[in-house]
Amino acid sequence: MKKFLSLTLASIMVLGLVACGQKAAAPASDGAAPTKLVMCTNAEFPPYEFKDGGEFKGIDVECAKLIGEKLGVEVEILDIAFDSLIPTVMSGKADFAMAGMTVTEDRKESVDFSHTYQTAVQTIVVPVDSAIQGVEDMYGKKIGVQTGTTGDIYCSDDFGDESMERYSKIIDGFQAMKSGKIDAIVVDDQVAKAIVEQDSSSFKILETAYAEEDYAIAVKKGNKDLLDKINTAIDEMKSNGQLKAIVDKYIK
Ligand code: ARG
Numbered sequence: 001m002k003k004f005l006s007l008t009l010a011s012i013m014v015l016g017l018v019a020c021g022q023k024a025a026a027p028a029s030d031g032a033a034p035t036k037l038v039m040c041t042n043a044e045f046p047p048y049e050f051k052d053g054g055e056f057k058g059i060d061v062e063c064a065k066l067i068g069e070k071l072g073v074e075v076e077i078l079d080i081a082f083d084s085l086i087p088t089v090m091s092g093k094a095d096f097a098m099a100g101m102t103v104t105e106d107r108k109e110s111v112d113f114s115h116t117y118q119t120a121v122q123t124i125v126v127p128v129d130s131a132i133q134g135v136e137d138m139y140g141k142k143i144g145v146q147t148g149t150t151g152d153i154y155c156s157d158d159f160g161d162e163s164m165e166r167y168s169k170i171i172d173g174f175q176a177m178k179s180g181k182i183d184a185i186v187v188d189d190q191v192a193k194a195i196v197e198q199d200s201s202s203f204k205i206l207e208t209a210y211a212e213e214d215y216a217i218a219v220k221k222g223n224k225d226l227l228d229k230i231n232t233a234i235d236e237m238k239s240n241g242q243l244k245a246i247v248d249k250y251i252k
Pocket of ligand 1: 042043049082100149150151
């Protein structure tokens with residue numbers, strides 16, 4: 001199997017997710033604890049983040065809300081392009097990015113990652129009647145990915161730029177594959193499942209998969225205070241079953 005690397009990489013809709021817990025008591029002044037954290041995400045990625053009737057839903061959305069509760073702050077969602085997430089965290093326009101984001105060595109040069117909270121696998125989706133059976137059949141084919149995702153990075157590396165069709169929303173890639181414009185899509189396993197489930201007469205997921213990945217939250221480099229708090233919250237959610245309960249709601 002070919003190596004699979006990693007990396008990273010807008011419409012703005014903002015929704016306040018008011019934490020049910022207590023609000024931070026400190027008044028907003030220098031050095032005071034913030035009462036609100038801005039999370040950037042790309043809500044085109046069910047079951048991790050998606051919009052349902054104008055409302056943000058998904059595993060990451062619920063986890064972020066719970067982290068906010070634990071920290072006593074409100075979490076506001078900034079929905080932007082996937083490849084804008086890291087720049088937005090770097091610039092400080094968002095406090096953290098949570099978007100089914102894979103931890104990679106390249107991304108670690110730009111942001112700091114929390115403890116991981118999920119694992120994922122890049123999978124290959126093809127039309128039901130496709131002759132493609134695995135990676136070796138993908139050379140010279142048109143491959144769809146979401147711009148800036150690990151699927152994009154790995155496939156660009158393995159098959160060359162000329163094979164790539166990049167979409168800002170992976171669902172548009174599935175539409176293109178349905179109309180015969182592309183031959184395969186490489187995307188995270190749970191997202192593949194969620195989309196293929198809706199249209200199993202058109203698409204199938206291949207058994208062959210690329211390397212396993214870890215998802216984590218990204219914060220601005222050096223923001224140790226926030227990172228420590230997020231890590232404590234994640235550790236707690238992992239050990240007390242809260243994380244599993246959220247995941248189980250969305251992944252059967
Ligand atoms: N795990 C992949 C990555 O980090 C894809 C994430 C896409 N997430 C999203 N919300 N669109 O590159």
